[in-house]
Amino acid sequence: MELNRRHLLGLGAGALAASALTACSTTASPPTAASSASVISEDERTKALNTPTELTFWTWVPNIDTKEVAAFMKAYPNIKVKVENVGQGAAHYQKLRTALKAGEGGPDVAQMEFQYIPSYVVTKSLIDLTPYGAASLQPLFVDWCWKQVVMANGIYAIPQDSGPLGNVYRKDILDSAGITTPPVTWDDYYTAAKAVRTKTKSYISDFASGQGGMLVALLWQAGAKPFTWDGGEKVGINLSSPEATKVMQYWQKLIQEDLVSTDADFNDAWYQGLANGKYAGWITAAWGPVFLQGTAAKTTGLWRASKAPQWSSTADASGNWGGSTSALIKGTKNPIAAYELAKYINSNAATALQFANDQFFFPVTKSTIADPKWSTQTSEFFGGQKVNELFGGIADTVDPNFQWVPFMEYVYSSAQDTMTPAITNKGDLVVAMKAWETALKTYATQQGFTLV
Amino acid sequence: MSALVARRTSHPLRRKQIATAYLLLAPFIVVFLAMLIVPLVFSGYLSTFRTTLIGGTTFTGLANYARAFTDPEFLSGLGRMGLFLIIQVPLMLGLSLFIALALDSGRVRGSSAVRLMTFVPYAVPGVVSTMMWGYLYGNDFGLIGQILRALHLPAPNLLSSQNILGSMMNIVTWQYVGYNMIIMFAALRTIPVELFEAAEIDGASQLRIAWSIKIPAIRNAIMLTVIFSIIGTFQLFNEPSLLRPLNPAAISSSYTPNFYAYNLAFINQDINYAAAIAFVLGLFIALISYVVQLSTRSREGDGR
Amino acid sequence: MTTPVLAPPSAVTTKGASKRRSPRDRRSTLLTVLLWILAAYFLVPLVWLLIASTKNNADLFSSFGLWFGARFSLIDNLRDVFSASGGVYARWLLNTVVYAVVSSLGASLLSTMAGYALAKYEFPGRSAVFSIILGSIMIPLTALAIPTYLMFSSFGLTNNMLAVIIPSLVSRSGST
Numbered sequence: 031m032e033l034n035r036r037h038l039l040g041l042g043a044g045a046l047a048a049s050a051l052t053a054c055s056t057t058a059s060p061p062t063a064a065s066s067a068s069v070i071s072e073d074e075r076t077k078a079l080n081t082p083t084e085l086t087f088w089t090w091v092p093n094i095d096t097k098e099v100a101a102f103m104k105a106y107p108n109i110k111v112k113v114e115n116v117g118q119g120a121a122h123y124q125k126l127r128t129a130l131k132a133g134e135g136g137p138d139v140a141q142m143e144f145q146y147i148p149s150y151v152v153t154k155s156l157i158d159l160t161p162y163g164a165a166s167l168q169p170l171f172v173d174w175c176w177k178q179v180v181m182a183n184g185i186y187a188i189p190q191d192s193g194p195l196g197n198v199y200r201k202d203i204l205d206s207a208g209i210t211t212p213p214v215t216w217d218d219y220y221t222a223a224k225a226v227r228t229k230t231k232s233y234i235s236d237f238a239s240g241q242g243g244m245l246v247a248l249l250w251q252a253g254a255k256p257f258t259w260d261g262g263e264k265v266g267i268n269l270s271s272p273e274a275t276k277v278m279q280y281w282q283k284l285i286q287e288d289l290v291s292t293d294a295d296f297n298d299a300w301y302q303g304l305a306n307g308k309y310a311g312w313i314t315a316a317w318g319p320v321f322l323q324g325t326a327a328k329t330t331g332l333w334r335a336s337k338a339p340q341w342s343s344t345a346d347a348s349g350n351w352g353g354s355t356s357a358l359i360k361g362t363k364n365p366i367a368a369y370e371l372a373k374y375i376n377s378n379a380a381t382a383l384q385f386a387n388d389q390f391f392f393p394v395t396k397s398t399i400a401d402p403k404w405s406t407q408t409s410e411f412f413g414g415q416k417v418n419e420l421f422g423g424i425a426d427t428v429d430p431n432f433q434w435v436p437f438m439e440y441v442y443s444s445a446q447d448t449m450t451p452a453i454t455n456k457g458d459l460v461v462a463m464k465a466w467e468t469a470l471k472t473y474a475t476q477q478g479f480t481l482v
Numbered sequence: 483m484s485a486l487v488a489r490r491t492s493h494p495l496r497r498k499q500i501a502t503a504y505l506l507l508a509p510f511i512v513v514f515l516a517m518l519i520v521p522l523v524f525s526g527y528l529s530t531f532r533t534t535l536i537g538g539t540t541f542t543g544l545a546n547y548a549r550a551f552t553d554p555e556f557l558s559g560l561g562r563m564g565l566f567l568i569i570q571v572p573l574m575l576g577l578s579l580f581i582a583l584a585l586d587s588g589r590v591r592g593s594s595a596v597r598l599m600t601f602v603p604y605a606v607p608g609v610v611s612t613m614m615w616g617y618l619y620g621n622d623f624g625l626i627g628q629i630l631r632a633l634h635l636p637a638p639n640l641l642s643s644q645n646i647l648g649s650m651m652n653i654v655t656w657q658y659v660g661y662n663m664i665i666m667f668a669a670l671r672t673i674p675v676e677l678f679e680a681a682e683i684d685g686a687s688q689l690r691i692a693w694s695i696k697i698p699a700i701r702n703a704i705m706l707t708v709i710f711s712i713i714g715t716f717q718l719f720n721e722p723s724l725l726r727p728l729n730p731a732a733i734s735s736s737y738t739p740n741f742y743a744y745n746l747a748f749i750n751q752d753i754n755y756a757a758a759i760a761f762v763l764g765l766f767i768a769l770i771s772y773v774v775q776l777s778t779r780s781r782e783g784d785g786r
Numbered sequence: 787m788t789t790p791v792l793a794p795p796s797a798v799t800t801k802g803a804s805k806r807r808s809p810r811d812r813r814s815t816l817l818t819v820l821l822w823i824l825a826a827y828f829l830v831p832l833v834w835l836l837i838a839s840t841k842n843n844a845d846l847f848s849s850f851g852l853w854f855g856a857r858f859s860l861i862d863n864l865r866d867v868f869s870a871s872g873g874v875y876a877r878w879l880l881n882t883v884v885y886a887v888v889s890s891l892g893a894s895l896l897s898t899m900a901g902y903a904l905a906k907y908e909f910p911g912r913s914a915v916f917s918i919i920l921g922s923i924m925i926p927l928t929a930l931a932i933p934t935y936l937m938f939s940s941f942g943l944t945n946n947m948l949a950v951i952i953p954s955l956v957s958r959s960g961s962t
Contacts, residue, residue: 115871120749124748124749127748127751128748128932128935131753131932131936132935132936132939132940132944133939134939134942134944135939135944135945152535152536153535239729239730239731240727240730240731263536294727294728294729294730294731296727297727297728298617298620298623298843298846298847299620299621299622299623299728299847301843302622302623302847303622305844306847306848308622325843328844436535437535439749439750439751440749440750440751443735443745443749443750446730446734446735447734447735447736450730450731451643451731451734453731454643454729454731454732455643455731473750476534477534477535477536477537478534478535478536478537479535479536499907499908499909500907500909500910502903502907503903503907503909503912504903504909506899506900506902506903506907507899507900507903507904507915509895509896509899509900510896510897510899510900510956511900511915513896513952513955513956514919514922514956516952517930517934517952517953517955517956518922518930518956519922520933520937521929521930521933521934521937522922522925522929522930522933524933524936524937525929525930525932525933528932528933577824581821581824584817584820584821585821587814587817589812589813589814589817589818590813590814590817590818590821591813591818592818592822593821595825596821596822596824596825599825599828599829600824600825600828602828602829602832603828603831603832606832610835611831614831614834614835615831617834617838618831618834618851622847623846623847623848624851625834625851625852628850628851629851656827656828656831659828660828713923713924716926717926717927719926719928739926740926740928743926743928743929744928747928747931747932753932756928756929756932757929757932760925760926760928760929761925761929763925763926763929764924764925764926764929767924767925767926768921768924771924
């Protein structure tokens with residue numbers, strides 16, 4: 031379990047640290063196929079909303095209590111919501127697991143990153159939202175995000191934000207190395223990396239050694255499908271596909287030629303590296319810049335954002351890293367009120383815009399993305415660039431058919447045991463990935479799954 | 483203390499004594515049973531099962547224990563702690579003993595101040611001191627690196643895979659020398675002065691007095707610190723857990739057996755196997771402690 | 787005599803442990819220097835910690851560790867600590883005081899009574915009790931954490947101070 035720091039991480043975007051992209055796990059049937067449970071009546075809903083209730087909401091999003099949740103409580107004065115930050119990332123999930131195991135002490139609603147939803151559905155820890163009318167929310171959300179919350183004949187969460195992958199970089203450092211336009215392909219990136227390394231004291235970026243989330247995002251962008259789950263007993267694990275191998279060979283080359291550093295991320299030394307120019311860029315998700323605005327505040331105006339480098343000059347694909355949802359936790363005594371809370375903060379146009387503008391989330395509601403108040407916002411940190419518009423365009427190129435296995439906690443932990451040493455010691459990443467794959471397959475079989 | 487013979491138990495005074503003893507013992511035993519024995523038994527019960535994501539919980543008897551004894555991660559963690567034990571514990575206790583003897587000899591100026599300063603690290607919460615040392619060790623910005631570079635000396639990466647164990651040894655030593663020193667110092671203070679006054683008059687040097695009189699006199703206290711140190715070493719948890727984010731490559735999830743058990747329980751959701759690991763670890767600690775006690779006993783013959 | 791090896795040092799009572807003579811004039815410079823160097827080893831990291839608490843984030847990583855940074859941020863840092871998450875740190879401090887006082891009083895009471903009984907009385911089961919208590923120290927807390935948690939939650943005591951206080955009454959703190 032990582033012990034996390036405080037405010038720097040509190041600067042924003044939901045799912046981070048150990049998060050990766052979420053994969054939608056759908057079966058062959060279209061996303062709208064949910065359970066055939068009947069929807070509650072309007073009377074039941076009104077009754078629940080007017081009964082004095084107290085809800086507990088576990089989330090690490092900063093200021094959510096004074097903003098979006100406050101708006102909800104204003105709209106429904108009979109419902110009091112207690113917002114608790116029980117940790118970020120891994121710590122949050124551990125507490126959730128422990129509370130679920132004990133059968134009590136857990137929240138009504140919890141923040142749940144996309145990639146963990148299957149892991150909690152398989153243990154039957156999330157409540158199916160179909161009986162509460164969740165199917166009617168589908169048109170509000172971006173398709174690929176909606177796909178991520180539908181599985182195993184149910185709808186299990188309401189999307190809150192996502193993390194399309196892009197490239198943020200220090201224009202001044204790249205300029206001084208002679209790179210005046212951001213790299214378009216990964217080959218360009220390699221050339222730029224060499225220029226930056228030889229002509230400046232910086233690295234073009236840091237390939238964080240312990241960051242499973244970023245690894246998976248890069249695989250996602252390359253078109254690899256490392257994980258599949260059919261919602262039942264069949265899982266697929268493939269980390270040795272040509273796409274995955276291609277990605278690893280590329281980064282291995284950069285690491286071994288000392289063109290990228292391999293420092294662990296999201297710790298103090300790493301933040302300093304971004305602030306003082308040790309790293310001239312970061313391949314990160316739309317929520318990445320929020321972190322920069324905190325520690326790297328003195329570099330305001332020097333950064334720009336661009337699309338992530340592509341695998342060919344004609345390609346235009348991205349991956350996703352992170353993104354959260356709100357889910358109802360089994361054992362809640364007020365499912366209707368809890369559902370309304372999750373629904374309101376994430377789908378109400380005003381609160382969704384608030385997430386995007388005030389907390390710098392990347393929106394998942396079609397209304398916000400189309401809203402010029404969001405898309406035309408310029409960023410002082412990025413020297414006046416319309417970053418939202420850029421990332422909005424990137425979001426459209428995220429492959430919508432990505433899945434997760436229902437034991438992602440183990441996947442990331444295993445990545446740290448297999449990939450991290452290889453990255454830090456500049457070893458063979460393809461071999462390490464094979465070891466990771468083997469560990470995951472062994473675990474899956476031990477847990478009773480059938481490998482497909 | 484004389485051992486009372488069985489035939490005396492029927493004596494009314496004897497029965498009253500036994501009743502008093504039980505009464506005094508009762509509150510502690512009640513809480514002890516509830517907080518230690520019951521969870522332990524439950525833990526043992528859990529360790530005989532296996533829970534899988536698909537298939538639920540099944541009874542597997544001692545299968546988890548068999549798995550523990552052949553688990554390379556667990557065994558290498560044990561080995562690593564064994565290495566830690568034979569290097570760090572003698573170093574730390576040797577240092578504690580040296581300081582205790584030096585302070586006891588009265589030859590040090592400002593000895594009460596030194597005593598206090600040696601003990602202060604123990605007052606610092608373990609989590610705080612580990613995190614603090616994490617900063618001091620930092621490759622780019624840590625104090626140690628700063629000082630070494632200022633002196634134009636090579637600054638090794640103290641958090642690298644090769645050095646991290648040594649770095650952890652330093653943290654534990656820093657934290658506990660004071661504690662162990664105080665135990666030994668208190669024991670030294672109870673030695674009657676006559677014992678070594680005589681030796682001094684006979685012309686024995688301070689060193690000789692320390693070696694032949696003082697150290698044997700506090701053998702029990704030293705033994706106490708040795709046992710506690712053995713237990714503490716094999717239960718090492720804070721250091722791998724808190725230092726891991728700084729260099730995940732250097733510290734695996736099974737770096738120490740205790741950390742492994744924790745990760746098994748909370749990350750892998752495998753509390754059954756975690757319980758078995760914890761038990762085997764406990765048994766192992768008991769074994770080592772017993773062996774250490776036996777070997778020192780047989781060397782010195784019977785105790786006083 | 788059969789004093790168990792692990793009896794606390796004070797049990798090794800000897801008659802005539804008279805008070806120490808006052809320090810002699812023969813001070814050893816070597817020992818003094820050595821010991822003060824060791825004292826520095828123990829103290830310097832804490833000095834660093836104290837000075838670091840007066841720095842803001844940027845200074846923490848750019849200034850020399852044992853001297854102050856460009857800005858003196860101690861008040862700001864303290865304010866951040868006490869206002870984080872709605873002032874929960876003050877609550878935690880208060881909780882800690884309660885835990886410390888109640889647990890130390892309670893644990894002292896229970897252990898002193900039990901220790902007295904074990905040391906001063908002979909009764910059936912004495913050595914068994916002694917060995918079990920000693921043996922329990924050797925089981926790592928990790929084995930106990932989850933079962934204890936499950937036990938407390940079945941009584942609905944998980945969000946309660948008692949969940950920390952009761953186990954600490956028989957804690958074996960003192961080892962690592």
